[in-house]
Amino acid sequence: MTTRDTTVAVFRPDDGRLAAAAELVESLGATPVADPMLEVTATGATPRTDADVVVFTSKTGVDLAADAGFDAGDAVVAAVGDTTAGRLRDRGYAVDVVPAEFTSSGLVAALEDRVDGARVEVARSDHGSPVLLDGLEAAGAFVHETVLYELERPDGSGESAALAATGDLDAACFTSTLTVEHFLDAAAERGVREDAIAGLNDAVVGVIGPPTRETAESHGIAVDAVPDVADFDALATETVEAAAPTYHE
Structure with missing residues (x-):
């Protein structure tokens, strides 16, 4: 898989942070799936x-x-x-x-x-x-x-859950316990919760820190990447690298 073929879900609030997260994923050579799971x-x-x-x-x-x-x-x-x-x-x-x-x-x-x-x-x-x-x-x-x-979870969120359920999501960057829970709520709303979890387990899952990891794992989601620093840039970089380790070449 080339990096450009790698789809990476990001879940930041749509207040400028979501666009910045998508831009960062693009700069790493992957294709972002911008799916706001939080509304402030x-x-x-x-x-x-x-x-x-x-x-x-x-x-x-x-x-x-x-x-x-x-x-x-x-x-x-x-x-x-x-x-x-x-x-x-x-x-x-x-x-x-x-x-x-x-x-x-x-x-x-x-x-x-x-x-x-x-x-x-x-x-x-x-x-x-x-x-x-x-x-x-x-x-x-x-x-x-x-x-x-x-x-709260914004209306219309859940594109990433649908992609995960069909095996079309390669990676996801969860930035909090709540983004995990809202992802699963969105999947359940679409009737694909179990398939979405299975899809995540075939993909690369990155989380911002230990509490988010605990939440993901408590729902049966395997975690592949946890950055040493609780920072989105580090999370995205580590997750993309795990999903497409050739992106530095």
Whole structure:
């Protein structure tokens, strides 16, 4: 198979990120299947300003908070990973904590020794893992969650699921637990869930990190690529390389 014959599904929100993801896949020599599995709807809420620690878990959350004029003041600012930390710095915030493991449990491990009795504000989407809240509360924190945005599956999504079901998808780049779940929901809506899973297992599946891998595998989807860095560029590059290893030649 030549790289240009390799079809690669990308699932980013259709707010500029989907087009950028498709462009990246094309630059790697493959053919993108742009299938938005997430739609971001801002709630209009802003993080509390009386917290001792403020936790951000995504670039989207950072942008919404910054656009609303959020002032972190003297609070300790924690980011789930380097990508979120980079966006915080770009928007003028100092970043005090980035865990060694870019997951909710990694954040808990990084913060648990400093939050006993502290007010912790967690600013994120409506689909955040309970692991973060439960872990911080177990460490003695007074936790408050602000839902900055909601994530839903857009109407009409699922082209990639149909292609997987017929064996016409060569690779897929899952960027979150929710993209896996929404892919399967779209497949079920089309009546091809089991065939789509079988198709993915004949293709190359790349995931952004361990939590997404766990979700995929819990649904019977074999995972072939997990980049060392939780970054879409790294995910796409590794997935295309696994699907068509001759693309460097």
